[in-house]
Amino acid sequence: MSLQDDLSAVRRNLDDLTRKVEQLEQQAKRQKPTSSGAPDPSRMVTIPDTPYDTALWTDTDDEGLGARDRHAP
Incomplete structure (x- = not known):
């Protein structure tokens, strides 16, 4: 695809999004x-x-710290 095709596709998608939001x-x-x-x-x-x-x-494990009887590396 060329740059122009990409820009046209983006414009169409943006227009469609604008319609849906409205x-x-x-x-x-x-x-x-x-x-x-x-x-x-x-x-x-x-x-x-x-x-x-x-x-x-x-x-239980302390979230992010591991089990109580073990140490983090």
Whole structure:
């Protein structure tokens, strides 16, 4: 392909992308917002402030550091 063919293909793709973005913007304007911005209380999960049981973490690896009983090279 020549440089001119490549530029023409890029222009076509850019024009197509611009059309699609405009269509999406129009669709977004037509849609009514489904929520008022406040989270749905029925989907919220309460996380306790108490510490986790350390027995849960005895056989785990520290992400990026490896296992607790081994040293990084």
